[in-house]
Amino acid sequence: MVISILFKILRNLPLNFIYIISNFVYFLIFKVFKYRLDLVKKNITLTNLNLNSSQSHKTIRKFYQYFTDLYLESIKMDSFSKSDFEKRFTVINVEIVNKFFNEGKSVVLMLSHYGGYEWCTCLPYFIKHNLLAVYTPIKNKYINEFIKKSRSRHGLDLISRYDALKQIYKIEKKNKIPYLYGLVADQSPKISSNNYWSKFFGVKVPVFTGSERIAKKYNLPVVYGKMKKIKRGYYSVEFQLITDNPKKFKDFEITEKYLRLVENQLHEDPHPYLWTHNRFKHASKAPKD
Incomplete structure (x- = not known):
């Protein structure tokens, strides 16, 4: 209840005031509480980004500011209009996905926890497809419910990743309305005997x-x-075609192409990534080559 009231207050504040709050929250979680700071340092050190001490510190500092901005923005976006998004969010190469809509084809959109990924909730304003976003439910039911309502407000449908395959099967079986299936695929799955393992920033992990x-x-x-942070409160996504004929690819080849695209982004600018996620936690359990 308290969380719900807090979110309602925040969503109605001017964006400039949201950033004042973000500056304060940044100070608390980075300077005072050092939220997951050891994990962030470990993650950056484990990668093959090859940052020196000064570059690493700058990346970490910029990450925490980006991190607090993004999540407060995601609350504020609940009150955004279409024109607000059109002012602050740019979609590059939208004709790529709209072409497939005109051909009656659904599309798989692969995203990562980079840049303004939370802003992709506004994609229905820019594309012709219906948008179905696959997400991982949060244990706190109040926060989870707020996220579902907030992300659905601008026209996308949310589906738990535990039900995704079943729901997509139903949609494709009917095959009447083309969908854009949005999946953020750079997190760490649970360990099982069926895991596919690959090098991600030089570290062997399940994907x-x-x-x-x-x-x-x-x-x-x-x-x-390809998400990009342009400046504070302004983001873009650039659509890049991986393939229009996935069946011609060998198993896991598409996944590998995706991982390399994510890596390339972080080599360009490493700070706007979700470094607080324990992406490499299973590295010690990697099977030997």
């Missing part, structure tokens, strides 16, 4: 392969959404 499996099962085009 999600659901996007590729969906694309191959229904022969759907695969597009990468």
